[in-house]
Amino acid sequence: MAIRRPLRGVPTAVLTAWLIAVPALAQQPPGTASEYVPVPEGSIQTEQLPAAPLLIAAYAFFIAVVVLYVWTLGRRLTKVETEMRALEQKAQTGRR
Amino acid sequence: MFLRAALLVLRKDFAIERKSLEILVTTLFFAVSCVLVFSFGLVKEGKAPTDAAAAILWIAVAFAGTLALGRTFERERYGDTIRALLMAPVPRPALYVGKLLGVVLLLFATEAILVPLIAILFAAPLLARPLLFLAVLVSGSVGFAAVGTLFAAMLMRTRSRDVLLPILLYPITIPVIICGVRGTAALMASPADEAMAAVWLSILIALDVVFVTIALWTFETLMVD
Amino acid sequence: MAKSLLAPLAAATVVLFAIALVLIAQAPPESTMGLVQKIFYFHLPSWLGMYSAIFTCGVASILVLAKGSAVADRFAVAGAELAVLFGANGLVTGPLWARKAWGVWWTWEVRLVSALLLWLVFVAYLIVRRYAGPGSDKLAAAVALFGTAVSPFVYISVNFWRTMHPKTTVLPTLPTSMGVPMLFSCLAFMALFGTLLAIRVRLAERETALDALYLAYED
Numbered sequence: 377m378a379i380r381r382p383l384r385g386v387p388t389a390v391l392t393a394w395l396i397a398v399p400a401l402a403q404q405p406p407g408t409a410s411e412y413v414p415v416p417e418g419s420i421q422t423e424q425l426p427a428a429p430l431l432i433a434a435y436a437f438f439i440a441v442v443v444l445y446v447w448t449l450g451r452r453l454t455k456v457e458t459e460m461r462a463l464e465q466k467a468q469t470g471r472r
Numbered sequence: 473m474f475l476r477a478a479l480l481v482l483r484k485d486f487a488i489e490r491k492s493l494e495i496l497v498t499t500l501f502f503a504v505s506c507v508l509v510f511s512f513g514l515v516k517e518g519k520a521p522t523d524a525a526a527a528i529l530w531i532a533v534a535f536a537g538t539l540a541l542g543r544t545f546e547r548e549r550y551g552d553t554i555r556a557l558l559m560a561p562v563p564r565p566a567l568y569v570g571k572l573l574g575v576v577l578l579l580f581a582t583e584a585i586l587v588p589l590i591a592i593l594f595a596a597p598l599l600a601r602p603l604l605f606l607a608v609l610v611s612g613s614v615g616f617a618a619v620g621t622l623f624a625a626m627l628m629r630t631r632s633r634d635v636l637l638p639i640l641l642y643p644i645t646i647p648v649i650i651c652g653v654r655g656t657a658a659l660m661a662s663p664a665d666e667a668m669a670a671v672w673l674s675i676l677i678a679l680d681v682v683f684v685t686i687a688l689w690t691f692e693t694l695m696v697d
Numbered sequence: 698m699a700k701s702l703l704a705p706l707a708a709a710t711v712v713l714f715a716i717a718l719v720l721i722a723q724a725p726p727e728s729t730m731g732l733v734q735k736i737f738y739f740h741l742p743s744w745l746g747m748y749s750a751i752f753t754c755g756v757a758s759i760l761v762l763a764k765g766s767a768v769a770d771r772f773a774v775a776g777a778e779l780a781v782l783f784g785a786n787g788l789v790t791g792p793l794w795a796r797k798a799w800g801v802w803w804t805w806e807v808r809l810v811s812a813l814l815l816w817l818v819f820v821a822y823l824i825v826r827r828y829a830g831p832g833s834d835k836l837a838a839a840v841a842l843f844g845t846a847v848s849p850f851v852y853i854s855v856n857f858w859r860t861m862h863p864k865t866t867v868l869p870t871l872p873t874s875m876g877v878p879m880l881f882s883c884l885a886f887m888a889l890f891g892t893l894l895a896i897r898v899r900l901a902e903r904e905t906a907l908d909a910l911y912l913a914y915e916d
Contacts, residue, residue, distance in 0.1 A: 391702070391891065392702075394749070395887045395888065395890070395891050396884075396887075398745060398749060398883070398887055412734075412875055428732065430733050430736070430793045430794070430796060430797050431732060431733055431735055431736055431793075433793055434736040434739060434740075434789070434790040434793045434794065435736075435739060437786065437789050437790070437793075438739055438743070438786050438790065441782060441785065441786060442782070442889070442893075445778075445782055445893065446893070446896070449893075449896050449897060449900055452900055452904075453896075453899070453900050453903065456900070456903045456904055456907050457903065459907055460903070460906065460907050460910060463907070463910050463911065463914055464910070466914065467910075467914055619843065622839070623839075623840075626835075626836050626839060627829070627836065629832070630829040630830050630832065630833065630836065631828065631829060631830040632828045632829065633829075636824070636825060636828065636829060639821050639824055639825075640821050640825065640840055643814050643817040643818045643821060643844065644818060644840075644843050644844055644847050646814055646851070647847060647850045647851050675850060675853060678850070679847070679850050682846055682847070682850070683843075683847075686842060686843060686846055690762055690839050690842065693762050693763075693835060694762075694835055694836065694839055
């Protein structure tokens, strides 16, 4: 289903608008802080559960998952491209 | 015309089922054994946890319902009657409604056995507020059956259909289960929380409307394949 | 369309993540939750990503069912995969944060349960597409449609249980020192979502083209 020429810019525009609008709308001017309050300097106490491993695990998981996904996508793309080129070559030699 | 077609489908299924009673009897027995398994899992020193009766009722309905759905459509597939049904000069959604009515009636028959059984086994006042309880039971069963009938019909000609049906059905019918269990539990409490039960009931009815509407809209497209 | 947007989107993603990470590292730790609250900067945008992906998949599925559009089908698959990706991230970072902040890995609370159920629906979508054989695109579209339609009800029905989650009004009360890193983090995640969506849709396009080539070649 081909998108007609004059309309071709519309999905691009909509996607760009969406990608900017979502985080923009999620923000609002900061008012009085009631739940998320930054620590006054020098008053952090040591906690029972070490936070660092959890923090690192969280960020590491995200990076690992995204990298893995992009890698699999890249692999599948190159595989499809090579198959396509092989097929096109075969078609060429077949026609000759 | 629509209603007549739906009722004709129902009558056909009814006539076939009446001869052997296969699906009815096996579903009932499965539901009962489900309840027993849960009882042995949950009852400790002769007492079950307070809301267990409500939970077990709805879980048994969900499991038994899934089995019954699979086998109702298996019968159609086996006899290859589905092609005849699809070729009939009736609106396709009427087929869906006919099948839905059949499944709902089967669920009612199962619940007719399950409710007294659970009430006795768990000494649970399931019928404390009979009308509201019946409303919750009916709307919950219809909601579950609405999604189930659509998915079972569309999975009829796919591979791995037996295991795909629960995989698709359960995440989507969990709100039905939640509302059913909570509504039933609210009615079993002492004193019975009728206001809360009415809230759960209204969510269930809204869910039923949404599910049946979407199912009627998509049935045509999905059965063309 | 996907091709022309890919390079700028990818570039934007890298830049925004770089900025966001620097800002997150510099952001002050929160007074009651301490260092672990910094997971928040990745946790919330993950849900933004998942809901964007679900929206994409839902709209595309409606088009697949109504028009049988092949383009919509590619967006539906891409949206579902990204929904599972970002949702998995949210479901892992959430408990990691909760373990430190609230002491438990999991609570049966509105947003957690609703998100989990919605995530499961899209996992089911991918399972159907993979294992259901021919015609699976329409079946999966129906699953996506039902899942998206039922999500407000999931939220409402689970909502009557007790909640430990911070109220949604947290964002407006974020002080600037935390609001700015959060903004960049959100923008970075949305750019990532756009990039991954573009790549995945392009992959689907190429696979369809390959199938068409095979068919033409066989003739």
